Structure formats: C-alpha cells, structure tokens
Amino acid sequence: MELAKEYAREFYNSTLWKKCKSSYIKSVQGLCERCERPGYIVHHKKGLTPNNIKDPDITLNHNNLEYLCLDCHNAEHDFNREKRSATKKGYRFNDKGELVPST
Known part of the structure; x- marks a missing residue:
C-alpha cells in the first residue's frame, strides 16, 4: 500500500487526525x-490534496470518511486492475477453467 504523500504526512501524524480516526472507527x-x-484503514471519500489538506471539512469530517478492510481499500484504489487481470472486467474463470461472466 502506498504511504501518505509528503504533503499529508504532518496531517496523518497529528493529534487531531488520530482522535478523529479513533472516534470514527468506534462509530x-x-x-x-x-x-x-474487521476494518483496517479510514479512507477519505473525497481524497486529500495539497489544496484541501488544511480544510477540516474535508480532512476531519466524519461524513467524508469510510472505514475499510484492506481488500476493500485496495479495490478502491486499484485503478490498473483491468490491465493486470488475466480476464476482462466482468468475467472470471469457473471451476473447469472456462471464461464466464462474473455473477
């Protein structure tokens, strides 16, 4: 998983974020x-950027947060999955090794 961008490191190490994250996980x-x-990471629905990193309505707002397990978080950020997949999106291999539509 990618580490925090340089512009976000201070925020993710802040007491405010740690308290917000903890209260959100409990909620x-x-x-x-x-x-x-079981969850793994608090995800910002509207991603953090250098332009909004100091905006608490984005960074610390429970309405902009989502608690995800590692698999769901990786799926959220896996923009190149189709390029790496052995199958076209929407298809899978069944038990016989046949390519079939995903259900």
Whole structure:
C-alpha cells in the first residue's frame, strides 16, 4: 500500500487526525463499511490534496470518511486492475477453467 504523500504526512501524524480516526472507527464498530469484515484503514471519500489538506471539512469530517478492510481499500484504489487481470472486467474463470461472466 502506498504511504501518505509528503504533503499529508504532518496531517496523518497529528493529534487531531488520530482522535478523529479513533472516534470514527468506534462509530462504525470497527467493521469495514462495505463487507463488514474487521476494518483496517479510514479512507477519505473525497481524497486529500495539497489544496484541501488544511480544510477540516474535508480532512476531519466524519461524513467524508469510510472505514475499510484492506481488500476493500485496495479495490478502491486499484485503478490498473483491468490491465493486470488475466480476464476482462466482468468475467472470471469457473471451476473447469472456462471464461464466464462474473455473477
């Protein structure tokens, strides 16, 4: 997983973020909000940029947060999955090794 961008490191190490993150995780009972497995990372729905990193409405707003497990977080940020996949998006191999539409 990619580490925090240089412009965001100070924010992610701040006491304000650590308190916000902790309270958010408690508010969702520590479960991934997509698959209900144990969560791993608090994801910002609207991503942090150098232009909004100091805006608490973006960085510390529970409405902009989502608690995700590692798999769901990686899927959220996996922009090149189709390029790396052995199959076209929307297809998979079944037990016989045949290429079939995903269900």
